[in-house]
Amino acid sequence: MSVREQYRQKRRSAYDAVAEVHDGDVIVVPTGVGEPPALLNALSERRRDFHDVCIAQILPLAPYGYFDPETVGHVRHLGYFLGGASRPGAQQGWIDTLASNFSELPQLIRRGLTPADVVLSVASTMDEHGYFSLSLGTDYTMAAIERAKAVVLEVNPNVPFACGHCHVHISQVAAVVENDVPLREVGLPTIGPVQEAIGRYVAEMIEDGSTLQVGYGAIPDAVVMQLRHKRDLGVHTEMMGDGLLSLIECGAVTNRRKNYLHGKSIATFALGSAKLYRYMHRNPGFEMHPVDFTNDPWLAGRNDKLISVNATLQIDLFGQCGSESLGATPYSGTGGQSDFVRAANRSEGGKSFIVLPSTAKDGAVSRIVPTLDAGTVVTTSKNDVNYVVSEYGVAQLRGKSMRERARALISIAHPDFRPALEEQAARLRLV
Secondary structure, eight states, X not given: OOHHHHHXXXXXXXXXXXXXXXXXXXXXXXXXXXXXXHHHHHHHHTGGGOSSEEEEEESOOSOOTTOOGGGTTTEEEEEEEOOTTTHHHHHHTSSEEOOOOGGGHHHHHHTTSXXXXXXXXXXXXXXXXXXXXXXXXXXXXXXXXXXXXXXXXXXXXXXXXXXXXOEEEXXXXXXEEEOOOOOOOOOOOOOOHHHHHHHHHHHXXXXXXXXXXXXXXXXXXXXXXXXXXOOSBEEBOSEEOHHHHHHHHTTSBOOTTOSSSTTOEEESEEOSOHHHHHHHTTOTTEEEOOHHHHSOHHHHTTSXXXXXXXXXXXXXXXXXXXXXXXXXXXXXXXXXXXXXXXXXXXXXXXXXXXXXXXXXXTTTEESEESSOOTTOOOOBOTTTOOEEEETTEEEEOTTOOHHHHHHHHHHTSOGGGHHHHHHHHHHXXXX
16 A cells, blocks of 8 residues: 555544544653644543543643643643643642653653653654654654554644654554644743843853754853854754754854764754744754754763753752752753753763853842752752853852852852852851
């Protein structure tokens, strides 16, 4: 049977396609823009038809109908990482979260430690050989497809057919749903003077020929905006966004000096504009790969001068980063921060930057604290943190004693909080 005939036979409405889901199933959905809106809306409409179904995903973007505390016995959400749609439910206790480094999610799925019964994903149109590209969220989804009993694709002509290890054949698919709505676009965050100051400190320490991993947020994007004058930068990241695209367009990124995957930018998910998605389409200089490839510290660290830029919510005088909770209140997730901090530490000439404004709540509280607030989840350990940057400067911690660390971190705290931090550090016998 030809691939076109297979496609015709598997074409369904979204309402009918979610019949591939059965009671007790765990559904895996890709990161962010990779989520299939027609399928998730149909599942939301039918959620009371199911019992004990779980939808597992990193960073959901839309508040679908199943984000409903009244129907969690029918369909509930499991957060690999929290976003705006899932954070309220996690904080109220009716959404659960999974503890894992981003790079290790495919391994957990392959080993059956976290189930994957059904995959629902957006995909590009099928090529003449019967392949679709899962270009917007390759992440852990490729591993889930290996384990799943059913794969249902929402095919959208606006999804780029990207290069890399992100392709699924029609023979692996149980049902196909067609939808041509515009893809969700996510703009660049607002950059204020604090973010700009932090970005300037980091940008000054990035050399020509460095390879970049940049997380999402105002401070990482402030760094990117100040790299336009650099030369021969490379990209090996988890998230591809418009900030990195701007460096490619202005010629700062060439990938010529990458010594691993020379000449290519790689990522595992995309979050940006329609312009970004068009750039990804059949571009031989850009590839999408699963997260156990992009975020593996040993593989990413093969790039010399690997730069990792990630934000945290709070850091204590020992150098412990609490990047995913406010005390015991869940806020985001582990993501790939620890993956790339360790990768940059392995890299010859690599530098990892943890960035944060010195204060929160309009200056009422310091983000640099003697010890993390009670219940705070440690995302990146004191043993791994290298550079910490606030708007007041740079603290280099790796290889330093506890006293040296405390002194360095106090020096980049907001001046209003430094005397109290000195007193508290003395009580902890750190100074």
